[in-house]
Amino acid sequence: MDRVKSLSNILRDIDDVLSQRELTSWQTTELYDVIGGCRAVLAELGGTLGKKNLKWEPEDLTELQSRIIANITVLNAFHRGLTITKVGLDQLHDLQDDRERHQEYQVILNWLSTIDYGKFQIDVNSRCQEGTGRWLLDSDEFGKWLTETKQTLFCPGIPGAGKTAITSIVVDSLHSKFRNDNSISIAYLYCRFKQPQEGTPEELLLSLLKQLIQDRPSVPESVKNLYECHKSTRTRLSLDEISEALHSVIIGYSRTFIIIDALDECQVSNEGRTRLLSKIFNLQANTGLNLFVTSRSIPEIMQEFKGSISLEVYASDEDVKRYLDGRIWKLRLSSRLSPHLREKIKTQITKAANGMYVPSYDIIVDQAI
Numbered sequence: 001m002d003r004v005k006s007l008s009n010i011l012r013d014i015d016d017v018l019s020q021r022e023l024t025s026w027q028t029t030e031l032y033d034v035i036g037g038c039r040a041v042l043a044e045l046g047g048t049l050g051k052k053n054l055k056w057e058p059e060d061l062t063e064l065q066s067r068i069i070a071n072i073t074v075l076n077a078f079h080r081g082l083t084i085t086k087v088g089l090d091q092l093h094d095l096q097d098d099r100e101r102h103q104e105y106q107v108i109l110n111w112l113s114t115i116d117y118g119k120f121q122i123d124v125n126s127r128c129q130e131g132t133g134r135w136l137l138d139s140d141e142f143g144k145w146l147t148e149t150k151q152t153l154f155c156p157g158i159p160g161a162g163k164t165a166i167t168s169i170v171v172d173s174l175h176s177k178f179r180n181d182n183s184i185s186i187a188y189l190y191c192r193f194k195q196p197q198e199g200t201p202e203e204l205l206l207s208l209l210k211q212l213i214q215d216r217p218s219v220p221e222s223v224k225n226l227y228e229c230h231k232s233t234r235t236r237l238s239l240d241e242i243s244e245a246l247h248s249v250i251i252g253y254s255r256t257f258i259i260i261d262a263l264d265e266c267q268v269s270n271e272g273r274t275r276l277l278s279k280i281f282n283l284q285a286n287t288g289l290n291l292f293v294t295s296r297s298i299p300e301i302m303q304e305f306k307g308s309i310s311l312e313v314y315a316s317d318e319d320v321k322r323y324l325d326g327r328i329w330k331l332r333l334s335s336r337l338s339p340h341l342r343e344k345i346k347t348q349i350t351k352a353a354n355g356m357y358v359p360s361y362d363i364i365v366d367q368a369i
Contacts (some may be wrong), residue, residue, distance in 0.1 A: 003065055003068040003069060003072070004042075004045075004068065006072050007038065007042075007068055007071060007072050007075070010072055010075045010076055010079060011038070011075065013079055014031075014075065014078065014079050017079065027078075027081075030078060031078060034071065034074050034075055034078060037067075037070075037071050037074075038071045038075075041064060041067040041068055041071060044064065045064050045068075048064070101218065104219070105218065105219055108219050108223065108224065108227045109210055109213070109214055109219075111227060111231070112206050112207075112209055112210040112223075113203065113206040113207045113209075113210045115203065115207045115210075117188060117189065117190050117207070117211075120190050121168055121171055121172075121188065121190070124164055124165060124167075124168040124190075125168040125169065125171075125172050127165075128165050128168065128169060132165065132169060133162075133165065133166050133169035133170075136155075136166055136169070136170070136311065136313070137169070137170075137173055139311060141153060141309050141310070141311040142170075142311070144309060145290060145292065145309055146290075149255065149288040149289075149290065150284055150285075150288040150289070150290070151290050151291075151308075151309060152284070152290070152291040152292075152293070152305060152308035152309060153290075153291070153292045153293070153308070153309045153310075153311065154293050154295075154305035154308045154309065154310045154311075155292070155293065155294045155295075155310070155311050155312065155313045156294070156295055156296065156297040156301075156302065156310070156312055156313065157294065157295075157296070157297070157312055157313030157314060158296070158297070158314075159296060161313045161314050162313060162314075163261060163262065163294035163295075163313045164190065164192065164261050164262065164294070166294065166313050167188070167190070167259060167261035167292075167294055170259055170292055171186065171188050171259055174186050174257055174259075182215075183253055183254040183255070184253060184254060184255045184256070184257070185212050185215075185249075185250070185253045185255075185256045185257070186211075186256075186257045186259070187207075187208045187211035187212050187256075187257075187258050187259070188211070188258070188259035188260070188261070189204055189207060189208065189258075189259070189260045189261065190261045190262065191204075191260065191261060191262040191263060191264075191265045191266040192261070192262040192265045200272060201239060201272050201273075201275045201276040201279065202236070202237065202238075202239055202242060204266070204276055205239070205242045205243065205246060205276070205279060205280075206237065206242055208246065208258060209223070209242060209245055209246050209249065212246070212249050212250065212253075212256070213249055220245075220248065220249055220252070222244075222245055222248040222249070223245050223248075223249070226241060226245060239275065239279065242279075243279045243282065243283065246279075246283055247283060247286060247287060250283065250287040250289055251287055255288075255289075255290070256287065256288075256289040256290070257289070257290045257292070258280065258289055258290070258291050258292070259291075259292040259293075260291070260292070260293045260294070261294050262294060262295065263277075263293050263294065263295040263301060264295040264296040264298050264301060273301075274304075277304055293305065294313060
């Protein structure tokens with residue numbers, strides 16, 4: 001009975017597949033041959049069961065069971081062939097489609113921009129000692145910027161104050177906080193991170209656009225349409241086209257954070273910096289994005305952010321000491337430092353730092369020893 005049920009089930013499975021597709025000529029021939037064998041063994045089994053005074057001895061049915069099992073095995077193989085032929089081909093087509101979409105996706109991303117700030121972000125952040133910048137992340141100004149939309153946090157600072165380190169800490173903090181929220185987007189620029197094609201407002205905005213779509217499952221239609229329009233003529237996007245594309249992408253998110261480091265080092269020819277800020281401020285007004293910017297205290301830049309939330313960047317005593325803790329053990333004569341002398345040197349350097357990181361800390365420590 002179990003064998004017959006198995007035979008019935010596999011025939012039903014094959015029937016389900018056949019209702020969705022047509023067989024080739026060789027598949028039809030093979031199926032009819034197998035079905036003929038099934039009919040023969042079932043007919044013989046029926047004849048046996050129809051006899052009067054049937055003595056049901058297992059050995060009497062061994063041959064019939066073996067023949068039923070053989071038919072089940074052949075039908076299973078045939079069914080797998082059907083399944084592979086249909087479902088397998090569908091999967092192969094899907095994989096091919098996915099591969100082509102991925103290739104197109106990468107082509108469009110590279111067409112937008114080849115600038116990669118990611119490696120620079122990782123490098124800067126890896127050199128920050130744990131706990132650095134907590135004073136900014138815990139500040140009321142940063143809290144307001146983080147929780148409210150359409151906010152700008154401008155962070156001026158003297159050279160060597162650690163503005164780039166703070167920027168990397170802010171970027172890392174945002175990624176950690178919103179790691180599992182696909183409705184929030186983050187993009188950033190390091191203006192001192194020089195590449196041949198970097199510097200113009202167009203290239204900087206294109207880099208932001210690339211970052212905002214590179215984690216999406218597909219390229220937005222607005223961007224794909226621009227690519228199709230420009231690829232044949234080999235022309236680049238205009239500033240207005242980039243701004244419109246950014247707008248269409250940003251409104252697809254619940255919130256967007258844009259971070260710019262060292263704005264003072266952005267290209268200033270042809271009023272490039274002014275044009276860049278104009279487009280970003282316009283996007284902010286129409287989408288509610290949040291903007292974080294660091295820069296030296298240059299009057300014309302300070303004027304652009306008049307009325308924005310402002311917080312000066314400086315090397316806090318705690319950050320300097322953390323930096324020294326991470327550096328002092330690597331120095332040539334560090335093994336000669338007693339705990340008392342170590343603390344004394346840290347205190348003196350922190351006092352002398354006066355709000356900035358000194359590149360030659362190691363020389364100062366060696367001289368102190």
